[in-house]
Amino acid sequence: IARACYKRQKLLQYNTIDDAAKLLRERKNIMVITGAGISTSLGIPDFRSKDTGFYDKLLTIGYTDPEMVFDIHEFESNPGLFYSLAADILPGFKQYSPTHGFIRLLQDKGKLQTNYTQNIDNLEELAGVEKSRLIQCHGSFATATCRKCGHKVAGTEIFDDIRAKQISYCVRCKIEIANEQAAPKQNKRKPAARRYDSSDDDDDEDDDIPQPGVMKPDITFFGEQLPNHFFDTFTDRDAKNVDLVLVIGTSLKVSPVSEMPNFLPKEVPHIYISREPVTHVNFDIQLLGNCDDVVVELARRAGWELKHEMIPKDC
Numbered sequence: 663i664a665r666a667c668y669k670r671q672k673l674l675q676y677n678t679i680d681d682a683a684k685l686l687r688e689r690k691n692i693m694v695i696t697g698a699g700i701s702t703s704l705g706i707p708d709f710r711s712k713d714t715g716f717y718d719k720l721l722t723i724g725y726t727d728p729e730m731v732f733d734i735h736e737f738e739s740n741p742g743l744f745y746s747l748a749a750d751i752l753p754g755f756k757q758y759s760p761t762h763g764f765i766r767l768l769q770d771k772g773k774l775q776t777n778y779t780q781n782i783d784n785l786e787e788l789a790g791v792e793k794s795r796l797i798q799c800h801g802s803f804a805t806a807t808c809r810k811c812g813h814k815v816a817g818t819e820i821f822d823d824i825r826a827k828q829i830s831y832c833v834r835c836k837i838e839i840a841n842e843q844a845a846p847k848q849n850k851r852k853p854a855a856r857r858y859d860s861s862d863d864d865d866d867e868d869d870d871i872p873q874p875g876v877m878k879p880d881i882t883f884f885g886e887q888l889p890n891h892f893f894d895t896f897t898d899r900d901a902k903n904v905d906l907v908l909v910i911g912t913s914l915k916v917s918p919v920s921e922m923p924n925f926l927p928k929e930v931p932h933i934y935i936s937r938e939p940v941t942h943v944n945f946d947i948q949l950l951g952n953c954d955d956v957v958v959e960l961a962r963r964a965g966w967e968l969k970h971e972m973i974p975k976d977c
């Protein structure tokens with residue numbers, strides 16, 4: 663894990679970091695919108711970074727359309743694609759990043775309105791962000807659901823299959839099928855319109871055996887609706903009293919999260935923290951660099967102490 667260490671000279675070029683720190687001190691209802699970039703210092707790949715992103719890795723092994731891995735129609739017809747690749751994005755890290763720690767610090771200061779995360783690694787919870795202040799916009803691996811009967815299980819129940827790169831089938835469906843198979847057979851044979859040929863019968867038998875449903879983790883695939891509480895919380899509650907927006911570690915390429923800044927009052931200051939600038943969304947302040955470095959310096963200039971084992975003592 664790369665040691666995140668603030669490099670003073672790198673950030674001093676942005677005099678706006680002092681303006682950002684001043685806003686942090688003053689504001690009380692801070693909305694934080696996050697993406698995969700806040701977990702990369704832990705070794706978890708993001709999606710679109712050149713060379714290191716999950717999608718770039720798929721391109722190098724021949725997948726010409728990497729986002730298909732998370733396409734719901736592809737999953738319906740070919741769940742094996744997801745199951746052959748999902749092991750790389752399974753949650754399981756026992757450490758969160760300084761940026762997760764910074765979000766927790768905002769909460770401790772009573773300033774965190776809500777963290778809207780696109781991430782499915784559950785590290786916000788590990789950092790101590792309360793469920794009431796966390797919206798997992800793209801769902802999570804916490805649960806998995808059968809595509810056929812709707813049976814819901816703890817997500818961990820399908821992790822072994824994901825690690826083994828094999829499709830996970832619904833246990834409840836399997837039990838029901840086994841019970842049906844064990845039930846006394848009704849005579850399914852068709853009247854012998856011609857000389858009886860037992861091989862036909864086997865074919866009929868095979869066609870009749872129902873298949874168990876495929877389990878899908880409750881992460882939001884392309885083509886699926888985001889969880890309802892995302893829209894309700896954002897529009898009915900947060901958009902009305904937010905007084906500062908921090909967007910950290912996301913390329914803002916996937917709607918509707920990418921549209922959120924445009925649906926917030928213009929007078930609310932928007933701060934963007936990422937390695938690369940964005941031009942398709944208007945930000946009042948863009949702080950470019952490793953987000954762990956930036957949040958450490960932001961906290962320092964706001965007069966706060968951000969403690970984390972990845973932050974060297976002399977920072």
Ligand code: APR
Binds near residue numbers: 696715800913
């Ligand atoms: N510090 C700051 N920025 C970083 C860091 C870092 N340590 N690491 C990566 N980044 C930046 C990258 O430069 C990029 O701009 O974070 C951004 C990550 O963007 P994406 O890889 O597109 O990830 P994200 O925005 O979360 O993707 C959104 O796309 O495929 C879907 O469902 C998936 O939730 C995901 C959604």
